[in-house]
Amino acid sequence: MKTLAIQLDDIIIKPITNDEQFQEASQLIDYLIDADLLEDVQERKRALDILEALTVLAIDYEKKHYAIPKPDPIEAIKQRMEQLNLSQRDVAAYFGGENRVSEVLNRRRSLTLKMIKALHQHLGIPTDTLLAV
Structure with missing residues (x-):
């Protein structure tokens, strides 16, 4: 009561x-x-x-x-890969190859819409996070 x-x-x-x-x-x-x-x-x-x-x-x-800033897209990808124990080889298909993974994660290449869609679908990273470049 x-x-x-x-x-x-x-x-x-x-x-x-x-x-x-x-x-x-x-x-x-x-x-x-x-x-x-x-x-x-x-x-x-x-x-x-x-x-x-x-x-x-x-x-x-x-x-x-007290707005929370959006996370950096590359850091979000790295963090998600770490959470899921994934290597660059494991996610290569979402980027179009192992070389592209390295280039994106080292900020030498930008994410494409195709990559963003694949990362969202397969790793569950929100698209608005990935688009915040």
Whole structure:
């Protein structure tokens, strides 16, 4: 039997415009994260609605102020090869030959659309990462 220690009606949902408001919203999100366990149906619905609204606002603020830069495409390929324990010979078909793998990984040749498609299909590297040249 879960109950909330705060009053949902006291929570005011407003745009997040600074880090202090972001931290407050994050604390409320942490507090409301288990709202689906509330027994009272109306209280559960209200808590989940607040949780969803706060999450949307927090994500929006986070994207604007704490954007994660896209990874370098060559580093992404190298990392994926390492994760999968693949050698240059193992991925040669995706590049059009072993020489091309070496040239691309050493930044002497650019990725082609054909290579990008093959790397995405066979290694699961997102195309937007591979296109960020």
